[in-house]
Amino acid sequence: MMRALLFMLSLAVALRAYAQFKLPDINVNRLLDTARNLSKAAREPDEKEEIAIGNDVAARLLGAAPLMADARTQEYVNRVGRWLALQSERPDLPWRFGVLDAPQVNAFAVPGGTIFITRGLLAKMTSEAELAGVLAHEIVHVVKKHHLKAMQKGALASLSADAAGAALSNVNSEARNKLISFGTEMYSRGLDKGDELEADRLGVVIAARGGYDPYGLAAVLQTLQAMNAADSALALMFKTHPAPGERLDALGRMQAMLDAYSAQPQLRERFVAETQAPR
Amino acid sequence: MKALVPLLFLPLIAWAEPATVIRPTDLKAEPASDAATVKQLAENTPVDALERKGGWTRVKAGSAEGWVKMLVLRYSGAGDTKRGDTGLTQAINVARTGSSGTQVTTGVRGLDEAQLAKAQPNPAELAKLDRYAADRDGATRFAEQGKLSATTVPYP
Numbered sequence: 001m002m003r004a005l006l007f008m009l010s011l012a013v014a015l016r017a018y019a020q021f022k023l024p025d026i027n028v029n030r031l032l033d034t035a036r037n038l039s040k041a042a043r044e045p046d047e048k049e050e051i052a053i054g055n056d057v058a059a060r061l062l063g064a065a066p067l068m069a070d071a072r073t074q075e076y077v078n079r080v081g082r083w084l085a086l087q088s089e090r091p092d093l094p095w096r097f098g099v100l101d102a103p104q105v106n107a108f109a110v111p112g113g114t115i116f117i118t119r120g121l122l123a124k125m126t127s128e129a130e131l132a133g134v135l136a137h138e139i140v141h142v143v144k145k146h147h148l149k150a151m152q153k154g155a156l157a158s159l160s161a162d163a164a165g166a167a168l169s170n171v172n173s174e175a176r177n178k179l180i181s182f183g184t185e186m187y188s189r190g191l192d193k194g195d196e197l198e199a200d201r202l203g204v205v206i207a208a209r210g211g212y213d214p215y216g217l218a219a220v221l222q223t224l225q226a227m228n229a230a231d232s233a234l235a236l237m238f239k240t241h242p243a244p245g246e247r248l249d250a251l252g253r254m255q256a257m258l259d260a261y262s263a264q265p266q267l268r269e270r271f272v273a274e275t276q277a278p279r
Numbered sequence: 280m281k282a283l284v285p286l287l288f289l290p291l292i293a294w295a296e297p298a299t300v301i302r303p304t305d306l307k308a309e310p311a312s313d314a315a316t317v318k319q320l321a322e323n324t325p326v327d328a329l330e331r332k333g334g335w336t337r338v339k340a341g342s343a344e345g346w347v348k349m350l351v352l353r354y355s356g357a358g359d360t361k362r363g364d365t366g367l368t369q370a371i372n373v374a375r376t377g378s379s380g381t382q383v384t385t386g387v388r389g390l391d392e393a394q395l396a397k398a399q400p401n402p403a404e405l406a407k408l409d410r411y412a413a414d415r416d417g418a419t420r421f422a423e424q425g426k427l428s429a430t431t432v433p434y435p
Binding site: 062209 | 352389409414415432
């Protein structure tokens with residue numbers, strides 16, 4: 001993309017130089033404008049725009065499933081998540097964590113620092129280290145801007161250069177609406193497999209940095225692997241992620257690092273106390 | 280339903296999950312590499328997983344019991360029997376139900392593809408989400424209470 005832009009820009013500049021001598025009637029300024037617009041659409045959203053896009057996408061996801069009505073569990077998950085986010089390269093984003101009232105087993109990362117986990121997945125966990133493993137995986141998606149980049153790619157493919165620019169600058173535009181719809185449906189399509197495996201690889205490091213036993217993520221993956229694949233609660237998660245066995249194989253290549261921190265706390269009792277509060 | 284919820288949070292102690300070892304493995308008397316070897320387990324030996332401790336899982340292999348590295352275990356429920364083809368199956372289901380995008384196989388409400396496709400913004404829930412957020416100090420105090428200490432660990 002970048003290369004094509006540079007090419008267009010240099011072509012336009014070359015044309016202008018050439019036009020001074022030979023071709024006075026080519027509208028070189030218009031060519032230059034098109035190149036500028038393309039370059040505007042291709043720019044990455046800045047942090048403020050990223051957070052605004054994330055707000056819009058989070059509001060849609062909450063339209064599909066509301067938050068679980070349990071303040072204690074919600075606050076607990078926020079403390080675990082915020083502590084982990086502080087160990088990341090983007091500690092000062094407006095991080096927010098929400099448990100969605102949905103029986104499906106899944107978790108979602110939204111650009112700008114919003115992370116959701118379903119009550120179905122929380123119910124499969126047995127310790128804070130397992131929760132930390134999943135939240136850290138999602139935090140990596142935000143830190144590495146996996147969803148934001150995929151949205152940007154999709155917007156450029158389906159919107160004109162002008163519209164892609166408007167989707168960022170004008171929050172009430174039709175293009176913006178398209179971008180957010182696309183961003184929400186992305187959670188049905190999933191990211192590239194490489195992004196998921198990267199989130200596993202770096203996520204276990206973030207969990208270890210936070211002082212947790214980094215085997216938490218592997219424990220959750222083994223729990224998922226032991227579940228019945230035909231269970232419809234797993235359908236979307238399995239469709240959008242590599243198979244648990246493949247993810248466990250990849251974590252197996254990090255065994256030395258995992259073992260170095262495996263004596264760190266799992267905090268089973270605190271997890272049970274905080275998520276099993278009277279409802 | 281309410282009475283069932285605590286069951287979901289049972290600790291791993293009462294748990295016996297069928298699994299297999301993915302390569303030849305030493306069954307150790309303790310969860311440590313330098314512990315005595317109880318028995319050699321061949322590749323694909325079926326075991327029952329009982330409990331996890333750090334990177335180790337206590338298993339029962341026939342009449343023997345001991346510890347193996349957690350990551351040599353693969354469980355037989357989901358990932359193995361249908362490894363990798365869940366997405367394909369689902370894509371076929373979607374194709375069969377036509378362009379409506381609704382999936383006949385989905386039996387539960389909530390966060391599935393159909394719900395995501397028709398979701399409308401819920402600003403009231405978004406405001407709630409903000410109220411539950413933890414600040415830096417709160418998160419740090421919470422970590423101290425759990426005896427969690429931050430460590431420098433480089434990315435691989």
